Amino acid sequence: MADARDLDLLAQVSSGLPLCSRPYAQIGAKLGMDEAEVIDRLAALKAQGLIKRLGVVVKHRPLGYRANAMIVWNAPDDVIKHLGEHISRFSFVTLCYQRPKQPEWPYNLYCMIHGKDRATVLAQLEQLDDACGLAAFERQILFSRRCFKQRGAVYQTQKMAVSVDE
Amino acid sequence: MDDIDRHIINTLQTGFPICDAPYRQVAEALNISESELLARLKNLLADGTLTRFGPLYNAEQIGGALTLAAVKAPLERFDEIAGIINAFPEVAHNYARSHALNIWFVLATETPEQQQRTISAIEQQTGLTVYNMPKLKEYFVNLNLKA
Numbered sequence: 001m002a003d004a005r006d007l008d009l010l011a012q013v014s015s016g017l018p019l020c021s022r023p024y025a026q027i028g029a030k031l032g033m034d035e036a037e038v039i040d041r042l043a044a045l046k047a048q049g050l051i052k053r054l055g056v057v058v059k060h061r062p063l064g065y066r067a068n069a070m071i072v073w074n075a076p077d078d079v080i081k082h083l084g085e086h087i088s089r090f091s092f093v094t095l096c097y098q099r100p101k102q103p104e105w106p107y108n109l110y111c112m113i114h115g116k117d118r119a120t121v122l123a124q125l126e127q128l129d130d131a132c133g134l135a136a137f138e139r140q141i142l143f144s145r146r147c148f149k150q151r152g153a154v155y156q157t158q159k160m161a162v163s164v165d166e
Numbered sequence: 167m168d169d170i171d172r173h174i175i176n177t178l179q180t181g182f183p184i185c186d187a188p189y190r191q192v193a194e195a196l197n198i199s200e201s202e203l204l205a206r207l208k209n210l211l212a213d214g215t216l217t218r219f220g221p222l223y224n225a226e227q228i229g230g231a232l233t234l235a236a237v238k239a240p241l242e243r244f245d246e247i248a249g250i251i252n253a254f255p256e257v258a259h260n261y262a263r264s265h266a267l268n269i270w271f272v273l274a275t276e277t278p279e280q281q282q283r284t285i286s287a288i289e290q291q292t293g294l295t296v297y298n299m300p301k302l303k304e305y306f307v308n309l310n311l312k313a
Binding site for chain 2: 002010013014015016017019020021022023024025035039042043046048049050051052053054055056057058059062063068070081084085087088093094095096097098099100102105108110140142143144145146147148149
């Protein structure tokens with residue numbers, strides 16, 4: 001579990017790593033930790049899974065990823081896990097989740113494909129259908145039409161910005 | 167953005183070293199100097215290609231709650247509803263999508279209780295039912311958008 005010093009460290013790096021030769025030393029200087037402690041704690045937080053990933057967070061649109069499709073299926077309970085694990089292995093799949101069905105919304109398996117254009121995304125979806133045997137299940141394809149907001153979560157009490165990838 | 171920038175983005179999406187001189191290590195792998203890597207990262211952040219350079223946390227593990235939610239906004243009220251939802255600081259992402267459920271948003275709150283309160287407030291202000299679809303299971307993917 002993360003302790004109080006870990007939380008201070010997470011809050012300090014949440015807005016981004018400093019762009020300098022010894023970024024972990026600079027972070028540590030603000031917290032009264034030496035470079036080695038920062039490195040050890042970050043490595044441990046990553047190993048625990050609390051830090052899912054360290055690296056760049058890209059914006060889809062400037063890179064030319066303009067077609068963003070959320071595909072949802074009504075998958076039977078006994079195969080949903082197998083399907084989710086299979087779908088998530090494809091490199092063009094950016095997210096894959098199981099979510100609860102809703103009244104008038106019988107879908108429980110969600111996947112996102114970010115592609116340069118719709119034709120590419122639809123071709124990739126066909127590839128998924130074939131490989132995973134998805135054609136048998138009821139589905140919907142929801143392309144995004146406009147992005148109103150794409151930013152991290154801001155947690156006031158912890159002074160932490162959390163990047164959200166749902 | 168040129169080929170070196172693309173190479174930097176593709177490399178750094180897969181991870182960043184936790185060691186004394188991480189930029190130097192990455193720069194060596196990319197066959198450029200550390201100062202060039204730092205200068206290019208500054209530019210990519212300044213022009214908005216990159217939103218951030220740092221960690222992606224597991225929100226649940228630090229006590230936060232995330233969910234995906236959607237509403238069916240009548241077309242004549244679409245902009246009004248989108249505006250109401252966007253104004254909530256708890257809304258991290260918000261997209262218009264092609265379906266009767268036409269506004270989809272991610273709620274990121276510090277607690278599950280705050281998530282419920284936010285959903286109730288959105289329902290009250292919009293007069294619409296919020297479909298709440300928290301994740302039950304996440305299937306791991308290697309997020310990597312090739313630049």
